[in-house]
Amino acid sequence: MPEKLLSRFSRASFTLPHLRFLSPQASLSLCSLHNFIAPTSQKSPFTLSRSVAAATEIINKQQRQDEESFCIERFMNSLSTNQFGRLLIWSPILPSTHDVVSNNFGELPIGTVCVADVQYKGRGRSKNVWESPAGCLMFSFTIQMEDGRVVPLLQYVVSLAVTEAIKDICDKNGLPRIDVRIKWPNDLYLNGLKVGGILSTSTYKSKKFNVSTGIGLNVDNEKPTTCLNAVLRELSAAACTLRREDIVAAFLNKFENFYDLFINGGFQTLEELYYKTWLHSGQRVIIQEKNENQVVENVVTIQGLTSSGYLLAIGEDNQMCELHPDGNSFDFFKGLVRRKLE
Secondary structure, three states, X not given: OOXXXXXXXXXXXXXXXXXXXXXXXXXXXXXXXXXXXXXXXXXXXXXXXXXXXXXXXXXXXXXXXXXXXXXXXXXXXXXXXXXXXXXXXXXXXXXXXXXXXXXXXXXXXXXXXXXXXXXXXXXOHHHOEEEEOOOXXXXXXXXXXXXXXOHHHHHHHHHHHHHHHHHHHHHXXXXXXXXXEEEOOOEEEEOOEEEEEEEEEEEEEOOEEEEEEEEEEEOXXXXXXXXXXXXXXXXXXXXXXXXXXXXXXXXXXXXXXXXXXXXXXXXXXXXXXXXXXEOOOOOEEEEEEEEOOEEEEEEEEEEEEOOOOOXXXXXOOOOEEEEEEOXXXXXXXXXXXXXXXX
């Protein structure tokens, strides 16, 4: 942790305007943190409008009466990682957790996680806004990587860690397993409906890739699609429901283990489990290609992933190919471009 943020080793937390910092390993300098969260830039992610500030006060009042609010102590007590999540930034409302960690990457220790109860300007794929009502889990965390070739594969490790963390929580509490599945490249589906997504962005500095990864997951908000607890109530009459802080802690515990396997042994150490969880093994996809001013449709069958993280498929002529999104369609599978492999 940067020295200007670290003062002594003990568990402590400080509540500052709209933000709370807590670490089981470090007490944070109040003066340094005040300077950190109040930069001079008018575009600071921590600058809130009057209306948002008023909304924050309402949320704070509700949370003081609401036993289901994010319990920081419960999160910390469930965390068993060495690095990820050891510093938590929490707020009842933020524009974007992703912007908090990405805009302040150099000031935060690697593995910092930022959680918000409500997010009103969340970032989705292709600059889409991720609407995040109360009950939705929104968090982002930081990673630093050296090999740029494997950075695109990180989102698959994150997706897998989410699905496995949910299974672990269900097993631990004697609940029916919720079968969350992965839709390539970074969406999470449950009973045919999208319940979550992953966004990773990176910058290159000092020969390292600074990666900020954000996750949105419908835990207790049935709209706009469905949520984990709604499906859990259908499967079990038990009153037990999944809590956001348990999911974040279980995810970070699982991710740290998967990440070590990934960095030391490559994605192939996780491939078998990943293919059991994703939706696409054996899926037939129609590829539209231009041939002499005509659009020709070719059918290919998905086999897995290539080493670069794209879809590996085989055509009806037994020719292996790599499928890339064309960047023009919100649904990746409606805009795939084929590249034949030798």
